Amino acid sequence: MKKIFEYSAFQIVEKIRNGELSSLEYINALFDRIKEVDSKIHAYLTVAKDMALDEAKEIDEKANKGEHLGSLCGVGMAIKDNICTESIRTTCSSKSLSNFTPSYDATVIERIRKEDAIILGKTNMDEFAMGSSTEYSFFGPTINPYNDERVAGGSSGGSAAAVAISEATASLGSDTGGSVRCPASFCGVIGLKPTYGLVSRYGLIAYANSLEQISPIVKDVRDLAILLNCIAGHDERDSTSLKVVKDDYTRFIGNDIKGLKIGVPKELFGHGTNKHVLKRVWDAIHVLEDLGASYTEISLDSLEYALASYYIIANSEASSNLARYDGLRYGFRSDEVNDWSDTFSKNRREGFGQEVKRRIILGTFALSAGYYNKYYLKAQKVRTLIKKDFDKAFKKFDILASPTMPILPFKLGEKLKNPLEMYMCDLDTVPANLIGAPAISVPCGSYDGLPIGIQFIAQPFKEGSLIQVSYKLEESLQD
Amino acid sequence: MGNIKIGLEVHSQLTNLNSKLFCSCPTDYRGKEANSYICTVCMGIPGTLPVLNKKAVEDAILIALSLNSKISDKMYFFRKNYFYPDMPKNFQISQYDKAGGITLATGGYVSIPNKKVRIRRIQIEEDPARITYEGTIYKSKSSLVDYNRAGIALLEIVTEPDMESPKEARIFLQKLSSILEHLDVCHSYLEGSMRCDANISMEGGKRVEIKNISSFKEVERALNFEMTRQRNLLIKGISTKMETRHWDEIRRVTISLRIKEEEEEYRYFPEPDLVPTIITKEWVETIKDKMPELPDAHKERLIKKYELSPQNADVLVNYKLLGDFFEKCAEIYYKPGAISNWLVGDLLGYLHEKGIQLQEMKISPVHITKMLKMVDNGIISGKIAKTVLEEMIISGKMPEIIVKEKGLIRIHSDELIEQLTNKVFEENKEAVNDALEDEKAMHYLIGQVMKLTKGRADPELTNKVVRDKLIEHKKLLEKKN
Amino acid sequence: MKIEKSLSKMEIKHLSWLAKIELTKKEEDLFSNQLNDILSYFQKIDEANVEDLPPTYHVIDISNVLRSDKSRPPNPEQALKNVPKLKGRYVKAPRIV
Ligand SMILES: [Zn+2]
Secondary structure (H helix, E strand, C coil): CCCHHHCCHHHHHHHHHCCCCCHHHHHHHHHHHHHHHHHHHCCEEEECHHHHHHHHHHHHHHHHHCCCCCCCCCCEEEEECCECECCECCCCCCHHHCCCCCCCCCHHHHHHHHCCCEEEEEECCCHHHCCCCCCCCCCCCCECCCCCCEECCCCCHHHHHHHHCCCCCEEEEEECCCCCHHHHHHHCCEEEECCCCCECCCCECCCCCCCCEEEEEECCHHHHHHHHHHHECCCCCCCCCCCCCCCCHHHHCCCCCCCCEEEEEHHHHCCCCCHHHHHHHHHHHHHHHHCCCEEEEECCHHHHHHHHHHHHHHHHHHHHHHHHCCCCCCCCCCCCCCCHHHHHHHHHHHHCCHHHHHHHHHHHHHHCCCCCHHHHHHHHHHHHHHHHHHHHHHHHCCEEEEECCCCCCCECCCCCCCHHHHHHCCCCCHHHHHHCCCEEEEEEEEECCEEEEEEEEECCCCHHHHHHHHHHHHHHHHC | CCCEEEEEEEEEECCCCCECCCCCCECCCCCCCCCCCCCCCCCCCCCCCCCEEHHHHHHHHHHHHHCCCEECCEECCEEEECCCCCCCCCEEEECCCCCCCCCCEECCEEEECCEEEEEEEEEEEECCCEEEECCCCCCCCEEEEEHHHCCCEEEEEEECCCECCHHHHHHHHHHHHHHHHHHCCCCCCCCCCEEEEEEEEECCCCCEEEEEECCHHHHHHHHHHHHHHHHHHHHCCCCCCCEEEEEECCCCEEEECCCCHHHHCCCCEECCCCCCEECCHHHHHHHHCCCCCCHHHHHHHHHHHHCCCHHHHHHHHHCHHHHHHHHHHHHHCCCHHHHHHHHHHHHHHHHHHHCCCHHHCCCCHHHHHHHHHHHHCCCCCHHHHHHHHHHHHHHCCCHHHHHHHCCCCCECCHHHHHHHHHHHHHHCHHHHHHHCCCHHHHHHHHHHHHHHCCCCECHHHHHHHHHHHHHHHHHHHHHHC | CCCCCCCCHHHHHHHHHHCCCCCCHHHHHHHHHHHHHHHHHHHHHHHCCCCCCCCCCCCCCCCCCEECCCCCCCCHHHHHCCCCCEECCEEEEECCC
16 A cells, blocks of 8 residues: 555545545645655755645645645645745755745746645755756755665756655756756656756756756656646746647557657667666667567767767856856855955855856856857857757657666765766766757666666657657556 | 047947836836835846847837948847946846857948948847945945846947047037937936947057946047047157056046956857847838938928028937927927027026036926017017026926016116116216217116116117117207307 | 867966856866866867857747836845845945955
């Protein structure tokens, strides 16, 4: 028998709607769970218990009165700490925002609240989403729920771990170069990075604007469809938000995949890839084959430039995005020294962690006079090259498949000494961000108790295809 | 001494917009409490995003058209990265013409007497916040930031170095501001709405930038100072170095900023939060259709329709508000020439003398036309009318009220003037004797009568009475002899 | 791989000045090594043949996202909520010169 906090979101909604479950009882159970496990996992930075319990009571009242209940009614959600939540502290896991309490809700927060979701709290991450392990957090790392010596992945490590260990029923993260797919893979849950422009970025504290999307993390594919239905859609406050006809993603659940064509880019199965990861991913591809899909190994030559291109673009944008943290208008403020310039420099030295500083310096360099063409502009052109390669591939294939992560969840501290080695973890995830395409990580087994994820990438706006194939895989692996 | 080349970088707020460039905050922040006209977007609060104001683009296109510039068919916004306490995000959303960037418009010119000042480019950007100090900038321990201005739409107009004297720079700016005023997009009379950086180079010297010139009046001053400074250096055989200097309005000198080279490193890159704007021919056409009358056409019309002197027409075009005021007056009263003389001469002179802005004066066209009628009907003298005009500007009272309150009606009474003339003749016997021979002395006597009536005596009548009296006096003397 | 570009400590100092982040001596040393490793990896894109390709500044093909010029009441309370130091209604900043 599943415990109450272990249910999927769609089950919770169903049970609350038909009066089988009290929202308050369920939310209380989640907070008990948090109390029980979070001292070990450290998924949460802030819990909003009072607010959540009040909302749960309201939902119970609504249910009693027979009033309309939203599509996420009662669902307890954890929110990555770079998504602004009114009156709930939002830190980006940075000292520089350690005292920042937004005065507004991000668009996605408005949308999930409108559908009666309940926010449990804010989750740990790499500082300003810069990292792949959630170790670069001012508040300390999140621990992998499957192995307490290993990382949860990042940067949305808290959001993934919370769902994995049922401290939340679903969560929101953000994905700039793999930041939900990586921890989803390491924690054995599902993470989807939507098409760029599908979900509003309004209220997402920017790391690399042209690459990132707010992204759901869930326990099963059906929950993903429900959550995506809620958060996707045009927002006039975000100029990069697309006006697309709203789809119902649940309609892809259960559709068979006979005739589905899968491309398998060999560059995403590079020789650095862990052999157990390779095995599980190929097993999954063969499962899909058994269900009527076909696969072909292909080559996307430009992918060898993807990681460098990604890091140049991301760091350049970051160096500009993070300029605003000078201590005047919000956030951490140090004592004044000398003039404004020295004070800003001191403030930022004290407010930022090392990885953030490193990336800002790198980005500043890539944009600086004399290097712009060599780095930033070149990287953006490489992006075009990669996009062309993918466009070609999508003419032949419905989806592409690869490992989400080339490695198993690694040990805490293992990659902290060598930043480049940490960057290399993102090899398979960054291409989707560069081309703006949707990509998902779905659990496909484990090795030595450590979860492994398979990644599917589709053409922009083909989230439906990802849901369709992921659901079929999930169904088969559960049997 | 060698040739002078002056180029200008004009920053003009689009003052006629209702909202800021990238957020919905209102724009009438002047005179409002500090930090009361702000929102999360213009304060650069984390997570917020900019959305471009359509009217700002249209106003900018209108300006570019009026300056004969080439409108780009596509434009991008770029981030200009630099730290300063007046920057909410520590980058400015601006435009850039390098690194694949395209600004709103390029090329064009402004005609001034005897030449065309070429425009290099026109771009849209956001205004930073305003910094004030406790005490002076040098002594203040801290600075205070008011973000009300942050995010106001700003147009940067960059000229080629085509001006050859500070005076020419001033004339260019006057013309430009008149154009903007005619377009009804920037009202330069609003404090700080038009600001300017200037660069000046003289033959044998390097280019010097002068920043922080807060108004057009100051531009000529700053350039004159800089010209003299550079000239003195050249005389001594020292060549000026390439540098940026700051105009100190209070001390009226330029000061070297000693900016490190790297401070000019702005690390421009395309603003990822904004998408490109495609400017179609159709869009430009619909904007062009709204193009109002521009200064040159306006001047021509004033001369043709009202038979004004070119000098008066020039002033009325340069001061567009006054020009509009004139036309309203001219609709009411049939003497446009006289009206224009009054407005361009006495009215504008008085406003300048008192430092009053045109839009601050409290009178309507009816004030002026009524006053003129009173003069034409002989109710008040021209001299009295000047007093009445000044009073009207300050108090807004109608001329007939002022004349009544102050007892300024012209004295037409023969009796009274005769009485006063007698009195003057009594008291100025010598002058009376002189006046028999000397016209000047006669005018003195007339003046004395006028003085006793504080100018209200009908001059013609007084003239007649004094003359008659003198003739009488002469006859009397002849009889005696 | 041939390392074409390496960052000297002077350059790191300059970059940290541009980025307004004071670095300790130790950080300068550490960063100088790490950043050079990373940069030499970045050099990989030098090989990419992209001569005739335009840059992908915006991954989605949309343009002309414009808002009508309507003003809404400002919201200073929201904007000022997190200001660390106010003086009256002004935001207090360090001295300029
Ligand atoms: Zn605003």
